[in-house]
Amino acid sequence: MNAALVSMVVPFFAAMLVLMWRPQQQSWLVIVASIVSLLAAMMALLSVIDSGPQSLNLGGWESPLAIRFQLMPVNALLIVTTAVIHLIVVCFAASSHHCQSIKQAFWPLALLLHGSLVALWLSMDLFNWYVTLELLGLAAVSLVTLAGHKALRAALDYLLLSLFASLTYLLGVVMLYGQYGTLDIALLATLTEADRVTQTALLLISAGLMLKAALWPLHLWLPAAHSSAPTPVSALLSALVVKAPLFILWLLWSRVAPSELAVPMGFWLALLGGGALMIGGWSACRTPHLKTLVAYSTVAQLGYGLLALGLLLHWQLNDLQAALWLFVVAHALAKTSMFLAAGEIQASTGKKRLNSLRGMTLTMPVALFAFAVAGGSLIGLPPSGGFIAKWLLIQPMLIEPAHWPWALLVIIATLLSAAYVFRVVSQGFRQSSVSATATEHGKSAQWLALLPAILVWLMALFSEPLLQLMDVFSA
Amino acid sequence: MMTDIQTILPVAIVLSSLIPGLLIFSLKESQHRLRITLNLAGVFSKLLLVGWMLHGVSQGQQFSFNITFLPGADLILQGDALSLQFVALSSVLWLATTIYAIGYLEGSAFRSRFFGYFSLCVSATVGLALAGNLVTFLVFYELLTLATFPLVVHRGTDAAIRAGKVYLAYTVSGGVLVLMGVALLHALAGTPDFIPGGYLSPLVDQHQAGLTLAFVLMVLGLGVKAALLPVHGWLPQAMVAPAPVSALLHAVAVVKAGAFGIIRLVYDVYGIETLSLLQLTEGLMILAAATIIYGSIRALQQTEIKKRLAYSTVSQVSYITLGVAMLGPIAAIGALVHLVHQGLMKITLFFCAGNFAETLNIHHIREMNGLGQRMPLTMAAFTIGALGMIGVPPIAGFISKWYLGLGALETGQSWILWVFVCSGLLNAAYFLPLLYRGWFAKPAVEWAAHPQAKRPASVWNETHWMLLWPTLFTALLAIVTGILAGSDFSPLAWAQLIVAREFAP
Amino acid sequence: MTLSLQLFLASGGILWLTGLYGLWRNSDPIRRIISLNIMGSGVFLVMVTLARRETSTDPVLHALVVTGLVVAVSATAFALRLAVASQQEKR
Structure with a gap:
């Protein structure tokens, strides 16, 4: 537990340090803080594997007053993922030739986002989630504004929607508190009944969270905000920030909600997930802009998460949570790679459109390769992390003939994702009319973009320990 | 000590092309000497390792390597008689094609990229052949799709990109179907190792619908690569790729990967008993027979050499599927030996087509007139390949057709004989005119005006030696395997060994 | 629960809905920010009302309201700054 706290506090502390002290080489301080945070996160994961879930009541208060922190295998894994991605992204921001123009404000804000x-x-507390969601939202919006004047409008829309979603969430939380007198998840889980107030409260909370996570059909703000942000920020937002509400949604419906409510809700969530896969995938296949394509792919891929969550609830099948969280981790890594690669390519050509990718296999081979490798995991090609998650998801669909229509949904989603990934890749193989020459600078940034894509394929090699980790938790 | 080698050898065979491939990616265009060295080192070490394993398997040794992957499904690489049939074929042909490709691409751009992906393709093919269970097979099957795409679009022209997209649309969809089939079988029965006679027979009563659906999904998915009838459309389109790619991949590795998958599925997953209970092979047989006839008719309609060869591939690969679907041991020998024989003959034909195009810029059939005067050796190789395809003894094609025909009689499916007769006639109809034009017609104006039209002093110089020698090598192999089919070391003898093991009670 | 408490709860709900309506109907950033604040007031009203639902006042809810107010103030300030900046950009 202490290690997890270190992993949280170090970024906050470093953010303060950077803000107050304003050192010359901010990037180095941030990278060091990220490394420390990552090491602490890994120790936290090891301690969970060794000694199981641990909890801590902040300030020594007893429940129900206490704000409780809990370290479980799932969130230990998420903390490690967060730290890994933050480290890669800050290294990218420090090394990329095109990120020099990013204002100094990036460093403390990125740290703030990490800590939040x-x-x-x-x-493990409904109100503390409200506070952290707000912190996250404010940090994320500020990061989007770093892209300069043209991103202001998207940032403002993002902020207003995020605040609206928070208030919706808060109203639901208050209703639950009025009914049961506690905010702690574990306590609520023992108390909730399937009455109308609980149902309304849960629906309000879910609506707020789904808006924040850009789950279809509440996704409309995402493509604008994520594609107009600076490249490292896009990666952080798509890879991590949208996953946070999903985490709350999962705990809420699988722990707090009584099964009479969760089972029918699961069906609708799964249907919405299917909608996200279809519409997001289709939009990604249509858009003419590279970064917008990647953003729509986030909308689509979040659909997998929602589908897994919905079916988990609908069939009351705890095995599916491994699928859910592997999806989240695999997508986080793959999407980081994709956004960094796409951003690097876009910055070097200076054009947003997809057809500016012509001849990229010659000029920026590593970036294009990173995009393709990450795309392979999004499609779910074996042996990648995305494949393992998909495999776990389709197993229960296939075993019952009555569930086969869901598998059809996954087939179509896979084909759509293949279509939009190869839309980009095949452009890169097109001959360029201008004889471009390979650019030597920016090599390290391209390799950094490739790194998470390689990690996501390496996940396949470690699938067994990962799955064991999930099993420990569900047992 | 021996046990270590038995574990490592299957991986080493895959790595012997994978590692040079990855190294080649990092090379600069100008480092062509190093690139060639790496390529040849990969080729020869692979041949050596495969030879070692062939010897071991014929002595009855077991080779197996596994690492954990999915719950209940490890990644397993193993060498059995069936996988070696395919591995040996691809390794030998990889040798010929590598030399051919070095000559063919001399001086062109993107060679590091080309040879890198080319080696990856061979690694995927070999891995797929050595796969010890369905999940491993699936992994390499999908990797093969990924690794071949860059080769199809290699030239980067609009036509190439278009063909690449068609290719992907087919193969990725096929891959998804195979994935679903494999996952469905895994849900029903887990993923045990491939085993002669299959492992699904205990489930027939309980899960008839599931098993049937899985079979249909997988045959459709594998059928994409094997160019079975409704899903064959990518193959003629993919002919925009450079000649070595068409030769090794589209005539041999990729289509054979599909056919090989069907063989595995029928013999080692479902088993003959289960399939006859489920009555699924009837449909497969009709589909394969229809593809044979359809491919031949379409081949007859083509005016481009490569397109005609492509449709001929569509037709010929389905002989394998048909032989497998008949479920009899003699037909199985025919199918397995055709896997090798068709590969040898078809690669020869594609090499020849590449030589014609490269030397005299000949792409259409009408331009072949009188080619025998200018390029007698290539034309001779072409003749061997074409006659073999028709089934003229003593060339290899005759042997496989003979066994397939016998098999049809043995299993009582005499209508299939008519399919063979019909297809043989069609083969003759689309190949013999080419031979006539090449040897007996007057030289066509198209190539007669070509600066290279004058015949060089020595016949051995009719084209670049790196293009000529591989062609002659494979043509020679096609004859030798036919003549020496009765010996102990022929593909036929090996096919008989496989069948003896597969059909053992 | 007394009638007056229910009245307060209902007004809280109505405020929240009014804010929602305003957010939905307006496109001007300033008006939307105000609508959000009205929504927030509705939630806070519900919270303080609920704190009185038993004989003793529930301190937890009061603490939450204070926290919520801090968040709301800072978020509003940030939103206003962004709105001004984006207006300037337009001009």
Whole structure:
């Protein structure tokens, strides 16, 4: 537990340090803080594997007053993922030739985002989630504004929607508190009944969270905000920030909600997930802009998460949570890679459109390769992390003939994702009319973009320990 | 000590092309000497390792390597008689094609990329052949799709990109179907190792619908690569790729990967008993027979050499599927030996087509007139390949057709004989005119005006030696395997060994 | 629960809905920010009302309201700054 706290506190502390002290080489301080946070996160994961879930009541208060932190295998894994991605992204931001123009404000804000995320993963309390969601939202919006004047409008829309979603969430939380007198997840889980107030409260909370996670059909703000942000920020937002509400949604419906409510809700969530896969995938196949394509792919891929969550609830099948969280981790890594690669390519050509990718296999081979490798995991090609998650998801669909229509949904979603990934890749193989020459600078940034894509394929090699980790938790 | 080698050898065979491939990616265009060295080192070490394993398997040794992967489904690489049939074929042909490709691409751009992906393709093919269970097979099957795409679009022209998209649309869809089939079988029965006679027979009563659906899904998915009838459309389109790619991949590795998958599925997953209970092979047989006839008719309609060869591939690969679907031991020998024989003959034909195009810029059939005067050796190789395809003894094609015909009689499916006769006639109809034009017609104006039209002093110089020698090598192999079919080391003898093991009670 | 408490709860709900309506109907950033604040007031009203639902006042809810207010103030300030900036950009 202490290690997890270190992993949370170090980024906050470093953010303060950067803000107050304003050192010359901010990037180095941030990278060091990220490394420390990652090491602490890994120790936290090891301690969970060794000694099981641990919890901590903040300030020594007893429940029900206490704000409780809990470390479980799932959020330990998420903390590690967060730290890994933050480390890669800050290294990218420090090394990329095209990120020099990013204002100095990036460094403390990125640290703030990191700390807020870890705090959210650790919290087991409805109101503390509200606070961390707000922190996360404010940090994320500020990061989007760093892209300069043209991103202001998207940032403002993002902020207003995020605040609206928070208030919707808060109203639901208050209703639950009025009914049961506690905010702690574990306590609520023992108390809730399937009455109308609980149902309304849960629906309000879910609506707020789904808006924040850009789950279809509440996704409309995402493509604008994520594609107009600076490249490292897009990666952080798509890979991590949208996953936070999903985490709350999962705990809420699988722990707090009584099964009379969760089973029918699961069906609708799964249907919405299917909608996200279809519409998001289709939009990604249509858009003419590279970064917008990647953003729509996030909308589509979140559909997998929602589908897994919905079916988990609908069939009351705890095995599916391994699928859910592997999806989240695999997508986080793959999407980081994709956004970094796409951003690097876009910055070097100076054009947003997809057809500016011509001849990229010659000029920026590593970036294009990173995009393709990450795309392979999104499609779910074996042996990648995305494949393992998909495999776990389709197993229960296939075993009952009555569930086969869901498998059809997955087939179509896979084909759509293949279509939009190869839309980009095949452009890169097209001959370029201008004889471009390979650019030597920016090599390290391209390799950094490739790194998470390789990690997501390596996940396949470690699938067994990962699954064991999930099993420990569900047992 | 021996046990270590038995574990490592299957991986080493895959790595012997994978590692050079990855190294080649990092090379600069100008480092062509190093690239060639790496390529050849990969080729020869692979041949050596395969030879070692062939010897071991014929002595009855077991080779197996596994690492954990999915719950209940490890990644397993193993060498049995069936996998070696395919591994040996692809390794030998990889040798010929590598030399051919070095000559063919001399001086062109993107060679590091080309040879890198080319080696990856061979690794995927070999891995797929050595796969010890369905999940491993699936992994390499999908990797093969990924690794071949860059080769199809290699030239980067609009036509190439279009063909690449068609290719992907077919193969990715097929891959998804195979994935679903494999996952369905895994849900029903887990993923045990491949075993002669299959492992699904205890489930027939309980899960008839599931098993049937899985079979249909997988045959459709594998049928994409094997170019079975409704899903064959990518193959003629993919002919925009450079000649070595068409030769090794589209005539041999990729289509054979599909056919090989069907063989595995029928013999080692479902088993003959289960399939006859489920009555699924009837449909497969009709589909394969229809593809044979359809491919031949379409081949007859083509005016481009490569397109005609492509449709001929569509037709010929389905002989394998048909032989497998008949479920009899003699037909099985025919199918397995055709896997090798068709590969040898078809690669020869594609090499020849590449030589014609490269030397005299000949792409259409009408331009072949009188080619025998200018390029007698290539034309001779072409003749061997074409006659073999028709089934003229003593060339290899005759042997496989003979066994397939016998098999049809043995299983009582005499209508299939008519399919063979019909297809043989069609083969003759689309190949013999080419031979006539090449040897006996007057030189066509198209190539007669070509600067290279004058015949060089020595016949051995009719084209670049790196293009000529591989062609002659494979043509020679096609004859030798036919003549020496009765010996102990022929593909036929090996096919008989496989069948003896598969059909053992 | 007394009638007056229910009245307060209902007004809280109505405020929340009014804010929602305003957010939905307006496109001007300033008006939308105000609508959000009205929504927030509705939630806070519900919270303080619920704190009185038993004989003793529930301190937890009061603490939450204070926290909520802090968040709301800072978020509003940030939103206003963004709104001004994006207006300037337009001009």
